Amino acid sequence: MTDQPWPWPAGAATGIGSLPGTDIAEAQRVVLGELPALPHLPELPARGPGADLIGRTGGLLVELPVELYAARWRIALRPGRDLRRARDLMERDLDQLAEQAEGYTGPVKIQAAGPFTLAASLELPIGGRLLRDPGAVRDLAGSLAEGLRLHVEAVARRLPGASVLLQLDEPSLPVVLAGRVPTESGFGAHRPVGSEVARDLLRTVIEAAGVPTVVHCCAPDVPLELIRTAGAVAVALDLGLITDLDPLGEALDAGLGLFAGAAPTQPPSAGRAPTSAEVADRVRVLWDRLGFPRRQLAEQVVVTPACGLANATPGYARAVLAACRDAGRRLHEE
Template identity: 40%
Template sequence: MNAVATGVSGPGPMPGVDPRESARVVLGECHRLPFLPELADRGLGADQVGRTLAMLADLPVDVSPRGWRLAGSPGRAARTASDLLDRDLDALEEADESVRAPEGDPAPVDRRLVARVLGPWSLAAQLELPGGLPVLTDRGARRDLAEALAEGVADRITRLAGRMGAGARIVLDEPMLWHVAAGTVAGPSRFDPIPAVPEDRLALSLCRFADVLRRGGVTDVLIRVPAGTGPEAPARWSAVSQAPRGETPLDGLCVPAELLHSSRSHSALDAAGTVLGAGRILQMEGLPGIARPPRTGADVERSVSMILALLDRLSAPRHAALDQLVFTPTVEDMVSGRVGPVEALAAVRRVTEAAPRLAE
């Protein structure tokens, strides 16, 4: 029986303001799946929206009283966001060079550089047109934004991944997707309602957006969605787990481990089973069974048992499915409350401990 290797990475956000320190932690703990750290504590431009906008190809933006907006030329905040992104990319490359295997010792063949960016629908819901309405309301502007996003993300991340001897894995974070599907994205006023986008159109557009990324050199495209946002925006799991006929599906799905373990959503379980059954990647944030990062070996063992039980419930073959799993801490484990660099490192290490125990 061949050895299996469950992946370990991070969700993206990290505490602190020093990109070099964060990069050293990432490369020290997640060498096979290093992730691009997001250091939002540095302020405007370092947040998730600013980071994603800094990757747009030839589409200038600036800030408005309500947030980010398309503009005729890049504003100061946009230039700051681009500068911060460049520093983060450089820091990760430098850290990788410092821990690179000796000459002649090849890197893992399945190594991936993981970068989280806002997906095209959530970005269109949070970026304004010059007149103040969300880009989501303008079909042409939405298309231009998606094209600029795909081109810029593929160019930035694949170039760095190539220098690191890795493939590029993009995690499309779509925190607004269920609101887009339900028609509950807030407009600038109650007189500007934003209509719902049909589920089949969402699924088709995401598959085709992933196709563009792959043509640009990206190896894998995963999607991250919220567990659920209540009755005003119910989850539509089939839109992210299944592909319309004739389309290439997304390469994987990111979900909270606790959601799958708690059985609150049979649709989420079905989506996870569909993804694993098709040989795609299931990335679970956090370890199930505990409401905080595990502190002891016993905590980790309990979570491992729950994960194996979950694979049985999903009718996934334990040995084969382990290669398709990726574990990360939750975003809250990394940046909420009083979490600092030491606590974030501990959260990653506990998840790292769980991966080899599954194979045992």
């Protein structure tokens, strides 16, 4: 295990990103109250187009305007109303963060879609996913890299005492690498993106952002070694989707941090949120199975929900964040 100062405090917990509702002021209050060690900028997709992951990240792109067409985001010929809405929502969110977190001096996490999830979701002006054009994918990665650099600067200006942590959401990365993204007809699939190409483009985005970056992938078959060698400081996973411990153990041993998705995003049949003891136990059991010393756990691992909480009730979402926070403290105190 390499010695590495983690860009979060020991025993930290955070959210993945999305929360229910449409009130950004209330969402920010909940996050700052329940996750004081590592708060994040909440995403509220219930506000509609431009607040969703793809539209929100599309608003950050440089010289690649986006628009809605037939309920899908695509590259536009010129900036328009949809792009203005996405950018206005982000500005409002950053202003609210600055107001409520004034004087905050710890780490704060922001989220955006990664280049391959964007490429698998955005459409070209002539139709078809951007993923089908390797040159367009490279241009998209460059545009995203510059956009995220500017976004990180905008957050840092508003919270000058804080340190920014970036999360790239890449749920589509495994299917992009495997060539399993369907074409428009549904009868075929787009060609797989090679691992070296994917690593290089992901590294381009991470290096341009200039801050520690976590790659979040709530899917099976997460390419852990690719993510680590692209320069990510950590990977965010749903613990329920891990089937093979060996690759995870190797990545953690090589110095990758883990954002452990240990609390369900929807209540189980019992209808209650998990307790902090249950969440902590789930993380602890995994760590012990991996064979690492307990003293490392609270430093290398951040406790999170399994994924976003946009579809949860406000009460359940708040209870899950509190359970993750207290689980992180439990693990730190052991």
